[in-house]
Amino acid sequence: MNSTTAASKQDKPETAPRTAEIVREYGPFAGATSVAGVTHDGQRVWAATGAQLVAFDPASGETTRTLDCTCDAGTAFDGTYLYQIAEARIDKIDPASGKVMSSIPAPGHGRDSGLTWAEGSLWVGQHRDRKILQIDPVSGAVLRTIESNRFVTGVTWVDGELWHATWENDESELRRVDPDSGAVLERLEMPRGANVSGLESDGADLFYCGGGGSGKVRAVRRPRAARA
Amino acid sequence: MDSLIAASARALAAGDALGALKRVALREDPPALALRGIAMAQLGEHPRARELLRRAARGFGAHEELARARCVVAEAEVAMAMRDLGGSPRALAAAAATLDAHADRANALQARLIAARQLLLLGRLEAARAALAPLDVHDLPPALAAVAELSAMELALRSLHIGPARAALARAQEAADRARVPALSAEVADARAALDRPAARRLFAGGEQALRLDEVAALRASNALVVDACRRGVGAGDAWRPLARRPVLFALARALAEAWPGDVDREALIAYAFNTRHPDETLRARLRVEIGRLRALVAMQAGIEATARGFALRPRDAREVVLLAPPIDGEQASLVALLSDGAAWSTSALALALDASQRTVQRALAELEAEGRVRAIGRARAQRWLAPPLAGFTTILLLPGALPIE
Numbered sequence: 122m123n124s125t126t127a128a129s130k131q132d133k134p135e136t137a138p139r140t141a142e143i144v145r146e147y148g149p150f151a152g153a154t155s156v157a158g159v160t161h162d163g164q165r166v167w168a169a170t171g172a173q174l175v176a177f178d179p180a181s182g183e184t185t186r187t188l189d190c191t192c193d194a195g196t197a198f199d200g201t202y203l204y205q206i207a208e209a210r211i212d213k214i215d216p217a218s219g220k221v222m223s224s225i226p227a228p229g230h231g232r233d234s235g236l237t238w239a240e241g242s243l244w245v246g247q248h249r250d251r252k253i254l255q256i257d258p259v260s261g262a263v264l265r266t267i268e269s270n271r272f273v274t275g276v277t278w279v280d281g282e283l284w285h286a287t288w289e290n291d292e293s294e295l296r297r298v299d300p301d302s303g304a305v306l307e308r309l310e311m312p313r314g315a316n317v318s319g320l321e322s323d324g325a326d327l328f329y330c331g332g333g334g335s336g337k338v339r340a341v342r343r344p345r346a347a348r349a
Numbered sequence: 350m351d352s353l354i355a356a357s358a359r360a361l362a363a364g365d366a367l368g369a370l371k372r373v374a375l376r377e378d379p380p381a382l383a384l385r386g387i388a389m390a391q392l393g394e395h396p397r398a399r400e401l402l403r404r405a406a407r408g409f410g411a412h413e414e415l416a417r418a419r420c421v422v423a424e425a426e427v428a429m430a431m432r433d434l435g436g437s438p439r440a441l442a443a444a445a446a447t448l449d450a451h452a453d454r455a456n457a458l459q460a461r462l463i464a465a466r467q468l469l470l471l472g473r474l475e476a477a478r479a480a481l482a483p484l485d486v487h488d489l490p491p492a493l494a495a496v497a498e499l500s501a502m503e504l505a506l507r508s509l510h511i512g513p514a515r516a517a518l519a520r521a522q523e524a525a526d527r528a529r530v531p532a533l534s535a536e537v538a539d540a541r542a543a544l545d546r547p548a549a550r551r552l553f554a555g556g557e558q559a560l561r562l563d564e565v566a567a568l569r570a571s572n573a574l575v576v577d578a579c580r581r582g583v584g585a586g587d588a589w590r591p592l593a594r595r596p597v598l599f600a601l602a603r604a605l606a607e608a609w610p611g612d613v614d615r616e617a618l619i620a621y622a623f624n625t626r627h628p629d630e631t632l633r634a635r636l637r638v639e640i641g642r643l644r645a646l647v648a649m650q651a652g653i654e655a656t657a658r659g660f661a662l663r664p665r666d667a668r669e670v671v672l673l674a675p676p677i678d679g680e681q682a683s684l685v686a687l688l689s690d691g692a693a694w695s696t697s698a699l700a701l702a703l704d705a706s707q708r709t710v711q712r713a714l715a716e717l718e719a720e721g722r723v724r725a726i727g728r729a730r731a732q733r734w735l736a737p738p739l740a741g742f743t744t745i746l747l748l749p750g751a752l753p754i755e
Binding site: 154209 | 413
């Protein structure tokens with residue numbers, strides 16, 4: 122517990138945390154006990170629940186589609202296909218059929234957590250290694266490494282901002298980091314017990330957060346000051 | 350958590366311990382160590398499981414105290430399954446406090462339940478009672494509730510509180526049915542069988558009668574003056590005098606009860622209580638002193654009358670005198686009957702209670718231990734002897750509900 126305080130002290134020069142505003146909660150979903158990765162395809166939110174990808178309508182909260190596929194950690198969407206971390210690989214999945222089109226090895230060999238798509242690359246969170254890797258979605262080659270000082274769970278890009286979720290010792294935050302230096306620019310503190318396993322922006326005002334063992338997905342308001 | 354940890358945890362939750370191991374077999378980070386430890390425990394590899402969980406707890410460290418606390422609880426449970434009761438109760442208590450602080454109620458209760466069961470297994474019944482009393486089993490996962498009720502039953506039975514024991518057993522049965530763990534239901538059935546086994550014999554002139562535990566308890570609660578050669582004591586109702594540490598007084602009480610309503614010859618009393626066939630004036634004087642002591646102890650329930658040739662028991666208010674003996678004769682049966690109070694006995698205390706030599710008692714204990722009917726804790730001078738628990742409750746590893754990495 123002392124090192125938690127020590128970690129917060131370290132962070133202080135960077136930026137003070139603000140409280141995350143949870144707008145809405147979804148789930149738990151039928152047959153699922155946990156939620157890992159989340160992504161947004163423009164209309165629906167997809168949540169990885171272990172053995173099924175569940176798509177729901179964020180307005181009504183209704184589940185609109187489920188795909189049977191292994192989904193252990195981060196989820197991403199490139200405009201056409203879903204990408205899903207399963208065991209130690211990243212599957213490219215056709216959201217219409219649920220078919221796995223191709224797979225590449227995950228860069229962390231299974232230590233991978235969050236996943237997002239941006240600028241033609243996949244960005245992969247390395248959980249306990251506290252890193253975010255930019256990789257080539259075809260070959261899986263690592264293009265860039267960004268260091269964080271906390272465990273990385275979800276990762277997302279929105280309006281040129283790189284955000285990642287962290288979950289350490291039952292405490293979670295959403296953090297905006299400098300993609301070059303890894304410096305923490307902004308911190309949103311989640312309430313106790315609302316831990317974040319996956320993160321995705323809807324491209325506008327909201328973040329969707331996978332709620333781990335709670336089996337929920339939470340919508341968190343993106344702070345106004347962050348939007349340039 | 351990362352993807353392979355999630356995949357491994359998913360396999361473990363589905364009961365696929367080997368699948369869980371396969372995914373994290375070569376990893377040494379704390380969540381992987383914890384998963385490997387839990388998988389190993391489920392495969393029955395307890396020493397290895399314990400080592401892995403210990404390393405996981407160390408790896409999580411003070412920074413990840415919630416995950417560490419869950420590992421500490423899992424390790425304590427594995428240690429208990431190994432019947433290694435030397436762990437630190439303070440570490441377990443600290444883990445419970447941490448789990449409480451993180452609102453992980455089920456695992457905090459699990460930690461406290463393990464601590465209470467350890468005390469039960471150590472024969473520290475008062476401490477176990479104090480540890481169990483504040484636990485709220487409502488809304489607990491059914492498997493944990495079943496274990497809590499089995500522990501309560503064990504505690505009640507050891508103090509011959511048959512009604513509360515049966516009630517706890519019924520609740521344990523109900524919880525075990527809900528938990529749908531066959532091994533738990535089997536333990537409840539075993540505990541129920543223990544209630545129906547003969548626990549003592551009632552001796553009377555010209556015969557004997559086998560009694561179940563609840564019949565023993567009923568007699569002890571009745572108005573009758575009970576001389577109990579199982580638990581070595583004399584009394585009626587609430588007025589109970591344990592005489593395990595006063596073998597001469599107990600021998601006199603037993604001899605008088607056996608002869609009741611008749612009297613017992615002085616010579617015979619001396620031979621029986623002092624182990625000698627050569628009574629002299631000193632022994633007669635000593636007999637008078639000891640009878641005086643016994644008279645003072647049972648004064649409320651009975652008088653001890655001097656007769657022409659000896660002494661006779663004269664219960665008050667037309668009470669009956671009941672003599673209880675172990676279910677079968679012999680040194681071993683007497684030992685098992687004494688240990689049935691669930692407390693931890695030293696060899697010397699047992700020898701004193703049975704008025705036998707330590708060597709004789711040790712020999713009998715060694716034979717009983719080989720048959721699994723008594724067990725020892727500690728070594729050398731600190732060694733203590735206990736009856737095995739009525740409820741097995743250590744054969745099932747419940748392990749902390751949420752995995753350490755969740």
